[in-house]
Amino acid sequence: xxxxxxxxxxxxxxxxxxxxxxxxxxxxxxxxxxxxxxxxxxxxxxxxxxxxxxxxxxxxxxxxxxxxxxxx
Numbered sequence: 001x002x003x004x005x006x007x008x009x010x011x012x013x014x015x016x017x018x019x020x021x022x023x024x025x026x027x028x029x030x031x032x033x034x035x036x037x038x039x040x041x042x043x044x045x046x047x048x049x050x051x052x053x054x055x056x057x058x059x060x061x062x063x064x065x066x067x068x069x070x071x072x
Contacts, residue, residue, distance in 0.1 A: 010034065011044050018065055019048075029053050 011019075011034065019025045025048075033053060037044045045066070049059045 010037075012070065014069065015066065018069075019062075022061070022065075023054055023058055025053060 011030070016030055019030060033044060033047045033051060036042070036051070037047045040047070042050075045054075045059060045062050048054045048062070049056065054062065
């Protein structure tokens with residue numbers, strides 16, 4: 001069961017592409033956020049914001065994108 005929860009918390013390839021294209025995040029920034037999301041059992045978008053990788057406005061855009069694209 002832990003594997004399932006861990007895999008669900010990882011960002012999809014589609015989400016990673018969105019972060020690169022829309023927010024100009026590089027692979028290192030995304031990898032850092034993934035690593036800390038796993039270590040802290042924290043939601044990936046929260047980690048991106050907490051580390052200053054995205055702004056509050058970008059955070060809201062990201063949540064909107066996730067709702068529109070990941071939860072169909």
